Amino acid sequence: MRYLLTFLFIAAVATAHAQTVYTLENIIDRAQAQSPAAKRAETLKENLYWQYRSYRSNYNPQLRLSGSAPDYNLDYFSNRLDDGTIVFQxxxxxxxxxxLGVEQxxxxxxxxISVNSNLSHFKDIQRDLTQYNTTLFNVLLEQPLFGFNSLRWDNRTEPLRFEESKRxxxxxxxxxxxxxxDRFFAYLSAQINLQIAQFNLANxxxxxxxxxxxxxxGTTSKDKLLQVELxxxxxxxxxxxxxxxxETSRLLLRTYIGLSGDESIQxxxxxxxxxFEVKLGEALEYARQNRADYIAFERRKLEAQREVAxxxxxxxxxxxxxxYGSNNASSDVDNLYIDxxxxxxxxxxxxxxILDWGRNKSRMRTAIANQRLVDYTIAQDEQTFEQEILTQVRQFDVLRTRLEITKKSDEVAQERYTVAQNRYLIGKIDITNLNIAQTExxxxxxxxxxxxxxxxxxxxxxxxxxxxDFEANKLLYTHE
Known part of the structure; x- marks a missing residue:
């Protein structure tokens, strides 16, 4: 029956309490804005953003102020005299x-490389002795030779990791x-099943x-009456x-989209x-350009190379x-900066x-083997990912055809049931055929x-x- 679904929805609305009507788009928008899953994704995104900011700060100069003021010491110490005697004083x-220093x-x-300036003060209270020592400026270079450069490798992997997180x-x-x-249609199916069950009960x-x-x-048998009663x-x-x-699907939907209160959902x-048309070649190209997995493939290869290095x-x-720098010492602060x-x-x-019993060789061989394993795994992951896209594109066309067929079948089945119901009322068919039409x-x-x-x-x-977005012909992610 063409107007059956509309009638059932109106009947359900009339009996509902504080009921709000939601479309599929409404549910999706609310899930992306209010669901616990969306909040978790937003929090993770923020966390990874600050990790990236922390990485970037490693390459910026830092101004540091350090020291101790004062360091007071009162104790006894052992003092060896010229004749070898030890006395405690x-x-x-x-x-x-x-x-104060700047480090880059x-x-x-x-x-x-850093530029530093410092000042030291010493006072012996017992001897009433005061000394000052200063380094006016000092340029210091600390450089590993032939060592592992973590900064250079981080500069290659961390931007990829950040880009991967955004995608x-x-x-x-x-x-x-x-x-x-899925939650929308689970609840919608439950609503429709209830409406169908109520409609069938009334019929x-x-x-x-x-x-x-x-x-x-006396125009029908006891057997048919019992069949109808059953x-x-x-x-x-x-x-x-x-x-x-x-009720079960309603609770699952409300929980997922973050809906509280007693508001009823229709x-x-x-x-x-x-x-729209989805071409396999275009889908694969968009995936290679946009997906986080392809960024992750490159990052994982670099990380394997990093372990080898x-x-x-x-x-x-x-x-x-x-x-290199200049320094001075004096008992008078004013004289520190003279000559x-x-x-x-x-x-x-x-x-x-000199002898490590093959430890370094084992570490090298392990890193090289891990690199080969990563390369093989990534190659397999790329094939699996492309196969997933291929399957999804082909299924999409089939699903569209299936949707058209089931929609037409629904209309035909509704009309057939109406005809069968009318024929039953005038005695042209028995209850068995009517039940078959209802089931269909x-x-x-x-x-x-x-x-x-x-x-x-x-x-x-x-x-x-x-x-x-193949419908709107636009990217869902744009590189900022």
């Missing part, structure tokens, strides 16, 4: 120190849309009364079961189906430390294992709802896989 001293990491070499956020929002579609009750009247006048009892059971299913069957650099350690002395320091430290009507309606759900789930899944 008391001391009471105050030390103070302050340093060197991205391409992995070292650091993952858009993908997560599309996944939220897909889940919202079967009427049919039972008609069949009872026929039995009383159908009536089943209809009551179907209504009770449908009510339970609707869903509207989506009658708009977007018309780190294992190679850790075979031995050599560091250069060189500084200061040059201060030049340089040293190279090294740590080279109900199954056709459920098949249509199932096809709608499969289509919209595939629609948002395709958007997630490609980060492209």
């Amino acid at each position: 008391s001391r009471e001293q105050i030390n103070s120190y302050v340093n 990491p060197l991205k391409w070499t992995g070292g650091t 993952s956020y858009v993908e997560e929002m599309e996944s939220i849309s897909s889940v919202a579609v 079967n009750d009427t049919i039972y009364k008609i069949e009872q009247g026929r039995y009383n006048i 159908q009536l009892l089943r209809s009551r059971e179907d209504v009770a079961e449908a009510q339970l299913d609707m 869903l509207v069957l989506p009658d708009y189906i977007p018309e 780190q294992a190679r650099a850790n075979r031995f350690q050599t560091n250069l430390r060189a500084s 200061p002395n040059n201060q030049v320091r340089a040293n190279i430290t090294f740590d080279i294992p 009507k109900d199954d056709a309606k459920r098949a249509y709802i199932s096809a709608l759900q499969a289509f919209w789930s595939a629609y948002f899944n395709l958007r997630r896989l490609t980060l492209y």
Whole structure:
């Protein structure tokens, strides 16, 4: 019956309390704005953003102020005299120190260069002795030689990780849309199943009364009357079961979209189906350009290369430390800055294992093996991902065709049931044929709802896989 669904929706609205009507678009918008999953995705996005900001700060100069003021010390210490005798003497001293420096990491070499200025103060209270020492300025270079440069590798991997996180956020929002579609149709199916069950109950009750009247006048048998009564009892059971299913799916939907309170939800069957063509080649190209997975493939390869470079650099350690500046010492602060002395320091430290029983070789071989494993895994992941897109594109065309067929089948089944019902009332067919028409009507309606759900789930899944809106012909993610 053409107006059956509209009638049932109006009847449900009339009996509802504080009821709000939602479309599929309303549910998706609310899920993306209010659902716990959306808030989690937003929080994760913010967390990764600040991680990226922290990484960027590693390359910026830092102004540091450090020191101790004061460091008071009162104790006894051992003092060895010229004749070798050890005596214990008391001391009471105050030390103070302050340093102001600017430090700049060197991205391409992995070292650091800094400019410092410091002032030290020493006072021996017992001897009434005061001394000052200052480094007016000091330029210090600390540079690993042939070492692992984490700054250079971070500069290659961290921007990819940040870009990956931004694309993952858009993908997560599309996944939220897909889940919202499933919850929407689960509740909508439960509503429609309840409406069908209530409609069938009312019809079967009427049919039972008609069949009872026929039995009383002798135009039907006891067997047929009992068959109708059994159908009536089943209809009551179907209504009770449908009510339970609707409450369960209603709770799942409300929980997912973050809806609180006692507000009742009424869903509207989506009658708009977007018309667009999805070409496999275009879908694959959009996926390669936009998906976080393809950024992750590149990042994982770089991280494997990083492990090899780190294992190679850790075979031995050599560091250069060189500084140039001027300093002075005096018992008077005013004299510190008069005719200061040059201060030049340089040293190279090294740590080279002579015999390590194959430890370095094992680390290198392990890193190289892990790199090969990552390459093989990524190659397999790329094939799997492309196969997923291929399957989704082909399924999408099939689902659209299925949707058209089930929609037409629903209309035909509704019309057939109306005809069968009229023929039963005038005695042209028996109750068995009417029940068959009713079952086909109900199954056709459920098949249509199932096809709608499969289509919209595939629609948002395709958007997630490609980060492209084929209906509006626009990217869902744009590089900022």
